[in-house]
Amino acid sequence: MAGSALKRCPLEGRVIVITSGKGGVGKTTATASIGAALALEGKQVAVVDMDIGLRNLDVVMGLENRIVFNVVDAAKGKCKIKQAAIKDRRIENLYLIPASQSDNKDILTPEAMVRLCKELRKEFDYILLDCPAGIERGFENSVAPADEAVVICTPEVSSVRDADRVIGLLYARSITPRLIVNRIVPEMVENGDMLSHEDVVEVLSVELLGLVQLDNQVVISTNTGVPLVLQKDSEAGQAFRRIAQRLDGQEDLPIEIPQTQKSFWKKLGIIIGIGK
Amino acid sequence: MDAQIQDKSQIRLKGVRDGFWVTLDPSLPVNYIQEELTRIFNQLQHLASNSRVTLDVGDSEGYESVIEMLRAFLKSKFNVASVNIAPAPPSPKEVFIPGDKSRKMDVSSFWRQHNTDALVIAGRVRSGQKITAQKHLVILGDVNPGSELIAGGDILIVGTLGGTALAGQPDNEAAIILAVGFKPIQIQIGGVIAVGLSAAPKHTIEFAHVEHGDIVVEDYIKTNPFGRLTWPEVR
Numbered sequence: 001m002a003g004s005a006l007k008r009c010p011l012e013g014r015v016i017v018i019t020s021g022k023g024g025v026g027k028t029t030a031t032a033s034i035g036a037a038l039a040l041e042g043k044q045v046a047v048v049d050m051d052i053g054l055r056n057l058d059v060v061m062g063l064e065n066r067i068v069f070n071v072v073d074a075a076k077g078k079c080k081i082k083q084a085a086i087k088d089r090r091i092e093n094l095y096l097i098p099a100s101q102s103d104n105k106d107i108l109t110p111e112a113m114v115r116l117c118k119e120l121r122k123e124f125d126y127i128l129l130d131c132p133a134g135i136e137r138g139f140e141n142s143v144a145p146a147d148e149a150v151v152i153c154t155p156e157v158s159s160v161r162d163a164d165r166v167i168g169l170l171y172a173r174s175i176t177p178r179l180i181v182n183r184i185v186p187e188m189v190e191n192g193d194m195l196s197h198e199d200v201v202e203v204l205s206v207e208l209l210g211l212v213q214l215d216n217q218v219v220i221s222t223n224t225g226v227p228l229v230l231q232k233d234s235e236a237g238q239a240f241r242r243i244a245q246r247l248d249g250q251e252d253l254p255i256e257i258p259q260t261q262k263s264f265w266k267k268l269g270i271i272i273g274i275g276k
Numbered sequence: 277m278d279a280q281i282q283d284k285s286q287i288r289l290k291g292v293r294d295g296f297w298v299t300l301d302p303s304l305p306v307n308y309i310q311e312e313l314t315r316i317f318n319q320l321q322h323l324a325s326n327s328r329v330t331l332d333v334g335d336s337e338g339y340e341s342v343i344e345m346l347r348a349f350l351k352s353k354f355n356v357a358s359v360n361i362a363p364a365p366p367s368p369k370e371v372f373i374p375g376d377k378s379r380k381m382d383v384s385s386f387w388r389q390h391n392t393d394a395l396v397i398a399g400r401v402r403s404g405q406k407i408t409a410q411k412h413l414v415i416l417g418d419v420n421p422g423s424e425l426i427a428g429g430d431i432l433i434v435g436t437l438g439g440t441a442l443a444g445q446p447d448n449e450a451a452i453i454l455a456v457g458f459k460p461i462q463i464q465i466g467g468v469i470a471v472g473l474s475a476a477p478k479h480t481i482e483f484a485h486v487e488h489g490d491i492v493v494e495d496y497i498k499t500n501p502f503g504r505l506t507w508p509e510v511r
Contacts, residue, residue: 161403161422168402203420203438205400 013044013121016128016247017146019170021162023133025154026182029218029228031130032060033237034150036227037244039094043125046085048097050142051132052108055099061088062225063096072100075112081119090227095124105137110144117145126247135169143170149177150209150247155184155195160203167206178209180243185214186260197257210243212236213258287312289320295328296320297362302339309342310349317354325355332362390510393429401425401439412511413443421461430454430511440464449486454496458482465491 018031028051035047048071049057058064066086074084074097081097088094100107120127129146132138143149149170153163163179170177181197188194197211215236221228228237229244235258246253287300287309298316300309317324329350333339347359393411401407401415403422413427416434423439425431429451431443436457442464444451449466456479462471463484470484470491481496494501 157421164403164420164422168405171402203418205418 013124013127014148015117015121015146016126016148016150017131017142017175018128018150018152019131019139019142019166020133020152020159021135021166022153022159025152025159026212026218027133027152028056028060028130029222030150030152030180030182030212030240031128032057033228033240034244034247035126035128036088036091036094037229037241038126038128038248039088039091040229040241041244041248042093043248044093044095044123045126045128046095046097046120046124047128047130048120049099049130050138051130052099052138053101053104054132055101057130058086058096058098060222060225061096061227063088063098064225067098070098070100071116072103072107075108075116081116081123090230105132105141108137108141110140113141114145135166139166139169143173143175146175149175150180151177151204151206152180152182153200153204154182155189155197155200157195160195160200164204167204176206178207179204180210180212181208182212183214184211184258186258190260208255209246210239210255211258212239212243287316289316292330295330295357296324297330297332299332302333302342306342306345309346313346313350314353317350320354326357329356329359330362331359395427400435403439418457419455427451452483452485452501454481454483456481458484458493463491 018027018034020027028049031047035045039045047057047061049055050071051057052072055070058067063086069079069084071084073079074081084097085095086098088096117127129142131142151163151166151170153159167177179201181200184197185194189196197208201208213235215228215234217231217234218228218236220226221231221234221237228234229241231237239256239258242253242256286304287298290297290299298313300312302309320327331343331346333343343361350356350359394414395407395409395412396414396416397407398416400417401419401423403420406424406426407413407415409425409427409429411427412429413425413431414434415425415432418435419425419433419437419439419441421438425439425441426445427443428445429443429448431441431451431453433441433453433455435455437453437455437460439460440462441453441460443453444466445464447466449468451465453460453463453465458480462469464470465484465486468486468489468491470493482493483496483499483501484491484493485501486492
């Protein structure tokens with residue numbers, strides 16, 4: 001695994017692909033948040049939007065208006081990596097390499113991405129690849145240079161099914177994936193209306209990296225471009241910070257299970273024995 | 277080297293990998309044996325010298341002197357490297373006679389001649405993966421929803437079945453599908469299809485089989501479908 005490779009050559013950065021198979025489960029939000037959290041830990045981080053033709057990561061990070069060059073230009077040698085990497089406004093050490101909006105996924109090849117990431121490894125500690133939905137060319141391009149993979153899934157049967165497929169494909173490429181279960185609603189899990197993270201892990205049987213609960217702050221963050229991890233009251237943001245710490249080597253950091261938020265009066269009711 | 281010299285003579289010679297195999301009956305007159313050996317070994321010409329000869333005399337008991345004489349004869353006349361005696365054939369008791377099966381079944385060996393037809397797979401079968409077996413399929417691990425198993429015979433899963441399982445393809449309706457944790461999306465045995473099977477409590481061993489043209493799923497331990505067989509059979 002890449003962890004051992006990292007120990008052998010400490011100057012080389014780790015390339016981590018963030019993928020899910022299914023669309024709309026939170027890959028882009030997770031990439032932006034984990035990237036920001038790793039940068040806050042003092043690491044040099046590049047987040048790369050691999051969704052050629054449907055770029056989003058720049059919007060989520062609030063860097064849309066600063067794009068001059070993109071990942072296609074960098075991979076094809078039309079510009080230098082430093083020209084394509086946009087520095088984040090708020091967080092030191094965080095850089096975005098945006099996707100091209102006018103091309104399609106066939107313009108990149110896995111070989112070109114391997115070459116690009118080889119260069120990026122020299123400059124950055126972490127290179128996070130935001131994989132597009134699907135398992136076609138965009139997926140191939142994103143997985144080819146990756147040392148590690150993080151699979152995002154939501155507690156829905158369809159998402160679990162697609163994550164399972166993607167995990168199979170990652171294993172076939174000798175990459176051991178780790179799992180983030182996103183958008184957990186603790187109340188629904190308690191009532192039995194939603195799959196619990198145990199159910200998801202039982203089916204997928206991969207190492208769990210973290211649990212993230214559904215958080216309205218994500219929508220606000222996405223629309224305003226303010227990083228989620230900078231919002232102290234965001235449960236999801238804090239969960240992503242812990243995930244980043246775990247990725248960064250704090251393996252024994254306990255995984256917090258999202259709990260139902262109980263109001264003061266409900267808590268008081270439980271203490272004095274009325275209500276549930 | 278494999279040429280077999282087998283004319284009317286009662287002595288036969290066969291070329292084997294590292295020498296010659298001579299079959300003869302030691303009860304024949306010694307003169308006759310010597311004449312025949314001379315004739316056969318003369319045909320071999322230079323191949324005979326320094327060759328390794330094995331004498332197959334069947335049960336050699338009581339003929340040690342004859343064998344010793346023949347050994348000396350072959351060594352001196354044809355300059356062979358060595359003369360060995362073939363091991364005695366196994367006694368009739370140890371030989372398994374297939375035709376005898378109907379009267380007396382040998383429990384320990386009747387399936388020895390049966391080569392295994394089972395494909396045994398260990399690990400988790402994930403969504404999108406498809407496993408095809410010519411005959412029986414054994415999965416040591418879970419089978420996730422979205423995967424597909426196809427077998428010519430039985431499908432036995434030591435784990436949870438969550439995907440699609442097709443046993444007895446194309447037309448063997450005697451096949452079964454067995455799993456510890458039986459919650460498939462769809463199963464098919466021979467040409468019979470069943471969907472929407474109600475999930476049983478966790479870790480119950482259940483099996484599906486065809487009964488009067490329909491697929492029936494039953495508790496394996498309670499039903500014990502093969503308990504009534506009088507004899508272990510090869511499936």
